[in-house]
Amino acid sequence: MPRPAGPPMPAVARLSLYLRQLEQLAAGGAERVSSRQLAGSLRTTAAQVRKDLAYFGQFGQPGLGYNVSDLIRHLRRILGTDKVSKVVLVGAGNLGSALLRYRGFRKKGFEIAAAFDVSRSRVGSAIGEVKIHRLDDLPKIVRDQRVRLAIMAVPAEAAQGVADLLCGAGIRGILNFAPATLDVPSDVTVDPVDLAGHMEQLSFHVASRTEEG
Amino acid sequence: MPRPAGPPMPAVARLSLYLRQLEQLAAGGAERVSSRQLAGSLRTTAAQVRKDLAYFGQFGQPGLGYNVSDLIRHLRRILGTDKVSKVVLVGAGNLGSALLRYRGFRKKGFEIAAAFDVSRSRVGSAIGEVKIHRLDDLPKIVRDQRVRLAIMAVPAEAAQGVADLLCGAGIRGILNFAPATLDVPSDVTVDPVDLAGHMEQLSFHVASRTEEG
DNA sequence: ACTTGTGAAATCGTTCACAGCG
């Protein structure tokens, strides 16, 4: 039985890069782009771009390349960002507050609908339009507004408990900044962003290149 | 010509995860751990753990597993975090200020030595121990203190210029939060963290699982 | 009995190279 063979995950990750580049090209007034041009500024090859896009459909015209604004529309549709998605944020500390104010999410079609925290002093206030609620109010708000995405910026010790709460409330995807591995049902996607871990990766590469080079 | 065959990059990325888990085990008083236990809480298999560690040396004892604190020491040495590393941060806006206050870096052996910004109003102030300097002072400070790592939290438009400045000053690794692809010399490592891009990935997974499942 | 380290096999992802369209 030959699997339907979904796209490789790295290919999906590159879709975001292509989209970003295309949006810049569109802003510059470009109408068409070739796989080679698209690959040029990013860190891939023309063949990679074509193969990646081909997993999702036939978007180009031989001899002409791709229509910039059409391809943008296609990619947004594929990524699910052609409509605005509501997001909840849990943990309005250092990082959480910064993420609440971050404009980049809005630009890409994500709207933070509500924030949650356990701290009495933070609950009730608002950070840039977004109100901070008690954690206990999370299930009701998530369900009423049919929110499917969440951002977690809580301490590691609190992470699993919050994840359970989110999953119970019907959340389907979690962007996790807590340095903890989450145990969630298989129909929930977790995207871990380990800030210190990324620094460790850099450190490794710098260290190895220093001793060999 | 059979390449010296360095470790696969995904294996290096998992080292950070193993280290995190080991530190937790050590805090709980554990002395020994098997590849199976280590794999259990994280999302891998015992074979994967053994293979990953074996790229860097022979750290375990057949029949007994790994000594927790020894393995921690080995991993820190490999990642280059057995000594504290100085880091500079460029861009003390929303995200930058939050990263300046983030405790996770310190815990993992990274010390933010100085921060830089273009805004007149921010320069001269300090955020949690760290002074904010003019961008023009960056080369001198980086060189004098021999800083090799940088965190960039600047707008996309400013990213390439800042990257050039950092590379010119001798920085060897950049953690890049700007939504832009950086062009840097081949001996400089860039680790891109595209926050909006991560949300897009989540959105994709949630969207595809909703229509199929 | 349980565990590591490791070749060999299998899987997954990328690059190549070219047929066919505009």
Add this chain to the structure above:
DNA sequence: CGCTGTGAACGATTTCACAAGT
């Protein structure tokens, strides 16, 4: 002639399975 879409070749990574150590 330049460009896309794609099967086939290649390379990288993961999984398997087992010999050897405790």
